[in-house]
Amino acid sequence: MPTKKKNIATGGHAKDKWQYSCMIPEPSLRRLPWYLSYAKLLQADGHTRVSSTQIAQGIGVDSSLVAKDLSYVNLNGRTRVGYETAEMVQVLDTFLGFTEEHRAFLFGVGNLGAALLEDRGLQQFGLQIVAGFDVAPGLVGTCIGDIPIYHVDTLKEQMEQHPDVHIGILTVPIQTAQETTDWLVECGIHAIWNFTPYRIAVPEGVVVQNTSLYAHLALIFNRMRCDRLMHD
Amino acid sequence: MPTKKKNIATGGHAKDKWQYSCMIPEPSLRRLPWYLSYAKLLQADGHTRVSSTQIAQGIGVDSSLVAKDLSYVNLNGRTRVGYETAEMVQVLDTFLGFTEEHRAFLFGVGNLGAALLEDRGLQQFGLQIVAGFDVAPGLVGTCIGDIPIYHVDTLKEQMEQHPDVHIGILTVPIQTAQETTDWLVECGIHAIWNFTPYRIAVPEGVVVQNTSLYAHLALIFNRMRCDRLMHD
Numbered sequence: 001m002p003t004k005k006k007n008i009a010t011g012g013h014a015k016d017k018w019q020y021s022c023m024i025p026e027p028s029l030r031r032l033p034w035y036l037s038y039a040k041l042l043q044a045d046g047h048t049r050v051s052s053t054q055i056a057q058g059i060g061v062d063s064s065l066v067a068k069d070l071s072y073v074n075l076n077g078r079t080r081v082g083y084e085t086a087e088m089v090q091v092l093d094t095f096l097g098f099t100e101e102h103r104a105f106l107f108g109v110g111n112l113g114a115a116l117l118e119d120r121g122l123q124q125f126g127l128q129i130v131a132g133f134d135v136a137p138g139l140v141g142t143c144i145g146d147i148p149i150y151h152v153d154t155l156k157e158q159m160e161q162h163p164d165v166h167i168g169i170l171t172v173p174i175q176t177a178q179e180t181t182d183w184l185v186e187c188g189i190h191a192i193w194n195f196t197p198y199r200i201a202v203p204e205g206v207v208v209q210n211t212s213l214y215a216h217l218a219l220i221f222n223r224m225r226c227d228r229l230m231h232d
Numbered sequence: 233m234p235t236k237k238k239n240i241a242t243g244g245h246a247k248d249k250w251q252y253s254c255m256i257p258e259p260s261l262r263r264l265p266w267y268l269s270y271a272k273l274l275q276a277d278g279h280t281r282v283s284s285t286q287i288a289q290g291i292g293v294d295s296s297l298v299a300k301d302l303s304y305v306n307l308n309g310r311t312r313v314g315y316e317t318a319e320m321v322q323v324l325d326t327f328l329g330f331t332e333e334h335r336a337f338l339f340g341v342g343n344l345g346a347a348l349l350e351d352r353g354l355q356q357f358g359l360q361i362v363a364g365f366d367v368a369p370g371l372v373g374t375c376i377g378d379i380p381i382y383h384v385d386t387l388k389e390q391m392e393q394h395p396d397v398h399i400g401i402l403t404v405p406i407q408t409a410q411e412t413t414d415w416l417v418e419c420g421i422h423a424i425w426n427f428t429p430y431r432i433a434v435p436e437g438v439v440v441q442n443t444s445l446y447a448h449l450a451l452i453f454n455r456m457r458c459d460r461l462m463h464d
Binding site: 024026029030032033034036037038040041044058059060061096097098100102110111112114115116118119120121122125126127166167174175190191193196197198199201205207209211212213214215216217218219220221222223224225227 | 256258261262264265266268269270272273276290291292293328329330332334342343344346347348350351352353354357358359398399406407422423425428429430431433437439441443444445446447448449450451452453454455456457459
């Protein structure tokens with residue numbers, strides 16, 4: 001559809017803008033939250049404008065890359081004026097999905113799972129955890145931070161009661177990571193935020209985001225060891 | 233130094249093995265925790281051996297890549313026998329630093345900070361949080377999960393009392409992320425695990441690992457939106 005393509009490239013109406021957004025390269029998408037934080041900081045400090053050079057210096061990214069990344073979300077700086085910080089905050093906040101409410105279920109109320117249930121910070125970024133699921137008799141039927149814990153066998157019923165829940169947060173032990181994933185997908189979960197260090201397999205069309213704290217820890221430990229060796 | 237290089241390439245004594253380890257490409261290093269989880273799972277299920285093909289199928293990585301990644305840590309599968317799962321668990325656990333105790337201070341006892349203080353799971357992967365730091369009068373002097381909270385101004389004294397602490401976990405608001413980082417580095421912290429979405433600047437030689445949950449959330453939201461559009 002050439003007309004659609006043209007719309008996408010030049011901006012076009014709302015839906016085309018979203019389609020355009022899907023074409024952002026992942027490295028650029030990963031940098032957008034940095035620009036958002038920086039713009040929020042400037043805005044809080046009373047700065048109404050910022051140049052790509054300032055952003056580049058502030059966060060340690062090449063300024064041509066900054067301009068390119070921001071152009072993907074239709075933010076274009078004006079010569080000798082730069083970007084409006086308020087507009088940048090609003091556009092990036094919206095684009096990144098932080099202004100919408102996304103509802104999620106959490107699976108595995110162990111150490112990390114319970115910690116995430118108590119972390120109210122996620123709400124500010126558009127994620128509302130509606131319920132937790134576990135199998136432990138001592139947990140099922142209780143609440144953590146006002147969030148009820150159900151038995152994982154009742155997931156289908158809970159999905160029917162909460163048809164707006166599409167995200168599953170996976171904080172189960174590695175032994176049950178795949179089995180739980182299969183069950184989540186069967187019950188209709190579209191996206192899985194996988195905090196386990198286990199690499200889960202999902203059918204095509206299911207979104208998986210791996211956030212293994214342990215893998216990141218290993219990176220820190222390794223770099224520290226290498227630094228020590230270099231200075232020995 | 234050609235002799236050293238030779239030692240590194242062929243195995244050599246302990247120190248050379250560690251130096252060798254620093255030469256692992258980061259993508260391989262990032263995959264090692266997946267192999268570890270998979271091997272742990274097999275071991276728990278009573279499997280004593282595993283082939284690279286099995287690992288490849290189990291975690292969705294090409295089998296030649298598996299063999300290459302594992303060869304970096306001197307794990308070499310034997311023809312028609314494969315790898316010993318127990319050896320793989322032991323070697324990877326040690327290599328990734330999970331068997332050592334690394335001690336850390338945590339900065340910013342807000343939602344996420346408090347959650348991490350309560351998360352005992354990190355201990356199993358070699359990270360022991362010794363103390364939390366904040367500025368809020370209501371927090372300073374209290375404990376969370378048996379971990380004491382001190383005022384951030386007392387960091388220098390605490391560093392003297394805990395000379396084995398090298399890692400700082402950063403969970404402060406973005407407004408104070410850079411300022412806190414500067415203070416940490418001044419007080420002698422070598423590595424910063426940055427959970428803020430702010431891109432902190434550090435002097436050369438200081439290790440930074442960014443783990444922004446919000447950036448990962450944005451990736452999920454974006455992919456879900458793209459999937460919705462593709463199916464509209």
